[in-house]
Amino acid sequence: MPSSPATRALGLGGSLGGITTTAGTGAVLINVARPWYDGLDKPRWASPTIAFAPAWSLVAASQAVGAWLAWRADDDRDAIDVPAVSSYAVSSWLSLAWLMLFFGLRKPGIALINAVVLWVALALTIAEFGRRHRVAAALMLPSLFAVSYLGALNLAIWRRNR
Numbered sequence: 146m147p148s149s150p151a152t153r154a155l156g157l158g159g160s161l162g163g164i165t166t167t168a169g170t171g172a173v174l175i176n177v178a179r180p181w182y183d184g185l186d187k188p189r190w191a192s193p194t195i196a197f198a199p200a201w202s203l204v205a206a207s208q209a210v211g212a213w214l215a216w217r218a219d220d221d222r223d224a225i226d227v228p229a230v231s232s233y234a235v236s237s238w239l240s241l242a243w244l245m246l247f248f249g250l251r252k253p254g255i256a257l258i259n260a261v262v263l264w265v266a267l268a269l270t271i272a273e274f275g276r277r278h279r280v281a282a283a284l285m286l287p288s289l290f291a292v293s294y295l296g297a298l299n300l301a302i303w304r305r306n307r
Contacts, residue, residue, distance in 0.1 A: 211284030
């Protein structure tokens with residue numbers, strides 16, 4: 146049974162609200178850890194700290210819209226696609242965990258392990274979304290690219306600052 150326009154709007158609002166909460170928490174962690182991060186030995190290709198928030202906001206918005214589209218793809222079905230929703234939820238939590246491990250606890254080695262698991266979770270989410278809605282899967286690709294970059298940066302920082 147198709148959902149109402151109000152339900153769809155609430156779904157988009159919930160998706161944007163959830164990812165905004167995660168991104169906002171990350172922004173606070175990054176800001177608090179900025180002196181620590183700025184003092185690390187980083188590769189030349191490391192982006193400046195100020196670039197994290199706007200870049201991550203765009204990635205988060207893309208994720209939220211992708212999740213909403215995947216959820217809306219269930220309108221013509223009787224049940225929500227639990228694997229797609231679950232993989233998205235897991236990747237969102239792992240994203241927040243990476244921010245807390247890297248910036249909050251300042252543990253790049255542990256954060257690196259989390260980044261690898263996050264990358265796999267995002268790849269699975271893209272595959273699950275792709276079964277439902279191609280655009281939803283495509284909107285998750287910026288997240289996979291961002292985590293690839295952050296994982297490489299995380300590895301470089303961990304190696305240089307042990």
